[in-house]
Amino acid sequence: MARPSKYSAEFRSDAIALWRASAGRRTFRDVAADLNVTPETLRTWVRDADRPPAAAGASRGTEAELIQLRAENARLARAEKRVAVGAGDTAPGSGVSRPGDEVKTAAWGFVVSAHAEMFGIKRICQVLEVSRSGCCRWIAGARARAERQLEEDVLVKEIREIHAEHRGNYGALRVHAELRGFGHTVSRKRVARLMRKHAIVGRHLRKKKRTTVSDRLAPPVADLVQRDFTTCALDEKWCSDITYVQVGATWLYPACVIDIRSRRVLGYSMAPHMQGCSKVLAGW
Structure with missing residues (x-):
């Protein structure tokens, strides 16, 4: 049979309320010193208060299974800390780094600020769970x-x-x-x-955009004008071409047919892909 506690239920409730009112600004050691109890006793009271109550009439098998699951969760949590990213890294300010090359952490910057005069370096390091010796080495490497x-x-x-x-x-x-x-x-x-x-950038060549990918297996298109673009009458020779224009975040492909003699546009078409314009030109 468990020995009855010398602290009343009302005292324990007030101690838990005092710890929760600190909202993490004070440690278990500080609150326990004000209540004249040990930090582990206060931590046990808070842990028991946060634990959900067991269901009424729960069997011993269910309680044993809950205990086993909690132990397994605790074991997995400890294993996760060992395999976490950076778990095997050396501590900031350790002897692995060269002298004066310690890493400046936000926690140490907070410690050496004006808060150190109000609360002291030792207490702030305890609350932030950082190494006081590492902080001192960081200050020495300034x-x-x-x-x-x-x-x-x-x-x-x-x-x-x-x-x-x-x-x-x-x-x-x-x-x-x-x-x-x-x-x-x-x-x-x-x-x-x-x-x-410092945003110092040298000049570099722009990446060339390739717009035509020829099919080596396709038969070549017949040259009907034999590269002769001279003419003496209207509507004797027509020519066409496709180009591309960037409109916003997309590309449009306009195609037109012109008369070589007058340079007059006989027809045009525009599509979001080159195949659509090719079909229009084939129709001419």
Whole structure:
């Protein structure tokens, strides 16, 4: 038989209400210290209050199955954390990174802001569940990051000068070659990253649009005028052609028939595909 609790039901209810009123702004440790109870006791009360009540008259088999399912869910949750994306990555600010090259996280930026004077770094790190030692290392690396940022600004200035000197034609490859020629030991990927970050783009050839795909197996069309486009009378020779015009987000294919002598348009047609115009021209 379980030992009766020394805390009344009313006290436990008030403790749970106090924790819920904090809306996550305070930890179990802080609320428990105000109530003079242990954090694990308060956590157990909250967990029991959030647990849905068991159905009346439930059999022992059903309760045992619920316990087994909860244990299985807990095991799967722990396994999911181990295989999550980035679960095996090193912690920010760890010894794997070179000195002063720690990752700037939003949490650490929040810690070192004005909130640190009000709540203290230790308490904020506990609430945000981040490493206090990592935050201290990030603060210590501020000088190294500032020096690298200054070096990067100087490099970007030289990239802009090279880009402007060649009238905006050079891309990352040629800019990198120019920098190496001036004695800079910088990688091509870093140059490409800085140019992409500061919107420095070189000129490149446009992709050619292919509009005619000939059928090699189809018989060639007979040349009825034998490439002779001279004429002395009207309606002696007609010619036609198809072109394409972009209208909004689609393409239209107009086709026309003209008289070679007068250059007068005898008829025209327009369709959203080339086959429709071809049928009209075949009818002429």
